[in-house]
Amino acid sequence: MSEPNATPLTGAQALVGTLADHGVTACFANPGTSEMHLVTALDGETRIRSVLCLFEGVATGAADGYARVTGTPAMTLLHLGAGYLNAGANIHNAGRANTPMINVIGDHAVPHLKYDAPLTSDIIGLAGPNSRWIKSAHKVEDTGKLAAEAYAASYGPKPGPVSLLLPADSAWLEGGVIGPKTAAPSLRQVSGDAVKVAAKAIKAAQSPVMIINGTALTETGLQAAARLKAAGLRVLTDTFYGKMRRGAGVFAPERMQYFAEGAMADLEGSDLMVVAGTNPPVAFFSYPGKPSLLVPEGCEVLNLGDASTDSAATLSALADALGADEAAPVEALVVPDKPNGDLTAQSVGQSLARHMPENALVSDDGVSNGLMSYLPTQNAQPHDWMMLTGGAIGQGMPLALGAAIAAPDRKVICLSGDGAGMYTNQALWSMAREQADVTTIVFVNHSYRILNIELYRTGAGNPGPTAKDMLSIGGPDINWVQLSESMGVPAVEVTTAEAFDQALAEAITAPGPRLIAAVVPG
């Protein structure tokens, strides 16, 4: 479609063609009446694979997963303001992961807007705060141009989700023009002076620590991180990051603790904190009498750029400036013994370390069970780990779906809490339809277990029957095997470590989607 327009294009065709010209190869969609011309435009665009999602939060979670794996944005197709709202929580999460994403939101035809039909809403108003960039293609001739703008805007200055509204008449009218090829901005490079200042401060510090995220968590970035570690820096990642290379042959930084009091105890005594690819660490929630900023008193903070910078390059330049010729050791491959006894998050992690194939992609929405599964996989085959960054649970299964579409040759493992999984259980259906190669592990404890911990931490008092009911998702217990199979994903429930180990081995060997309901202590 990048040829001079021989046949006239509709606005929808110009939009879709422009995105395809820019390398967009997937569309996660939940269309409605106002998007019918977009749907048929996608019909004619063979460079874009369209994936139907039965709930919009699945579409945006999948677009997030897709982009984390490919490094390029996917498009979504959403149905007016209501569709955007349904999609919104996983757009929030993608924003916090700094994932490029192009949300195409169908709207009423421009002349129809003033009549305030039932689905009319102030889309710019409600989507704006959650979008890095937002515009409406009120004229058919602008559809291609704005699609190109949206593409570029999704890359930055700080990558993230953008919103392009497409009124129905701008979609159906002829007069669309393919937008100009627009280069995506690169991540910013931190200045050499800033790096020199940081190197000097590090040399002068007694107990310097570095917090990293972004491209610092790629293989290249971690090679530089290993040099910084060897030069005497403690290197930690944010508690939650978008994607990190891990496993055998890779340097493993530490990870910031989730609970503020633990993080502060751990950082106690640090006199310098250098931050690259992120912001100074902050408590996830606030608690009476506890700090928000996770920086020990008297510790100097040195900012070497946030998510809009190329932190891998920053780390490499810093290592050079420090004259760090050595590198801290990388992780060895350790295959744990087959675990036995009660099934726990830790034994799940051990089985993962035993069976995860090389280059697996892990989508972690495991909430209270995430950490204990995470630790044992540090010595597994090399893989990429992806986390929930924005705190809106219900991202794990959609993210895994998108990752599998992005990388059909890689095994995807999804870790989900049962509470988290219920939010967007419709992702299972899309996994079945697309035969996505995802093994989903649901930690079944019939509880918002994290909230039982948080209730105590916030000092909200002893829970009575109502509070207990609000934190329990048992009564009735959800049957995850039935739920999964109702949407076409074969499933099995296991209650022992041995049974899990076997189920995981089988699921990983079989292509296509599987679900394991892993019953763990509540």
Place this chain on the structure above:
Amino acid sequence: MSEPNATPLTGAQALVGTLADHGVTACFANPGTSEMHLVTALDGETRIRSVLCLFEGVATGAADGYARVTGTPAMTLLHLGAGYLNAGANIHNAGRANTPMINVIGDHAVPHLKYDAPLTSDIIGLAGPNSRWIKSAHKVEDTGKLAAEAYAASYGPKPGPVSLLLPADSAWLEGGVIGPKTAAPSLRQVSGDAVKVAAKAIKAAQSPVMIINGTALTETGLQAAARLKAAGLRVLTDTFYGKMRRGAGVFAPERMQYFAEGAMADLEGSDLMVVAGTNPPVAFFSYPGKPSLLVPEGCEVLNLGDASTDSAATLSALADALGADEAAPVEALVVPDKPNGDLTAQSVGQSLARHMPENALVSDDGVSNGLMSYLPTQNAQPHDWMMLTGGAIGQGMPLALGAAIAAPDRKVICLSGDGAGMYTNQALWSMAREQADVTTIVFVNHSYRILNIELYRTGAGNPGPTAKDMLSIGGPDINWVQLSESMGVPAVEVTTAEAFDQALAEAITAPGPRLIAAVVPG
């Protein structure tokens, strides 16, 4: 809690106590860490029943159903901006139904906000366009006062959803004060002069028509509507309304057609359109070359007040002004024969007419199957019918849940498309937990069938394989019996009219939730 404060109250306690003082009796909740003090405050407030929902869209859909039945707002408990987004589509729907609703949105503690923790977002920005009123209780001493304000604001001038943000520190600190008892504003009365003008115009018109909604659809309003009908007015309801009294003994107005071309043909020749409790009718979507405003050319429009007015009173005053002493006949009870053969939406409607008990509540999210089920029930036992008003599918099951909590002594029937039901299938779990007396009928056609119709109507061209895939929710077919039972709701699938009739009779006799997967033509 309305006593003078003997023991100090937290902000959360003052908020909850104030709402209870105002007659709020239900809270549909999906809490997170920032709402722990609200959860324990609810523990201590026995006047409010807390209902856990596993997805926020279920909570707001249920609050909508609750308020449609009781006439008073329920509160919801939502977790920051992400929780609000998940809740948003059914808040949009509630706004379009003019349903009072008090959404309490937990937020970070005020001093924590500036650190931009992962779940931080511009809640006022993103929730504002979807809220009739929105404020944040940034000071603990304001929590009660603002709760009282929120309660009143949910009633108007035009009833609808309001948003009250509760920062975590305003919840946990002591110093809360119960808010003053605040009267809810009543619906506006249309002036006698306006009624006289309308009566005169109606007398002068050749072919006058009236479009009604709001309180005109109560038993009282429909008695007045029957008088207007007898006086020579054609009386129609909006295509979609919040709640209407129907069935034997009740006057049945006509219903505006959904498709614009049908509606316009039907209204052809009308020279006066009087509108009460709503706005002049508008096409749900726009289509190339088709009108948006559904008013025939040359037809005068006379506005007798929108949803902020008491349209039952308007109709009564208008009937008086017209000297309408007679009333059009009410519907007779007609019990259809047992249907047989293939299961269709129409035979479902016939079975409903046979088995619906008196005073049943119907939640209709039946999309393309809604109308054919609707028509035969016009002569059923008297009942209330509730519709999806805002076009964001996925409201039916949550609305039914809320209706059942509101009226435990009434049978609730839910009609849902399979596409619609998938959006908020988590409602089934809450139905099971609460043993809500709901019979859910899912029209299973494995298709967004309405979109197959709309694709044609919008002239988007012949669907190719991608477009066909985007409109089909088969491949894999969803097993609704498994899905329902996985969440604790007994279910059965039927494929014939006879089997449906029997399944419905059984479900209606049994207390508690049931689901019938009604396989209908795609």
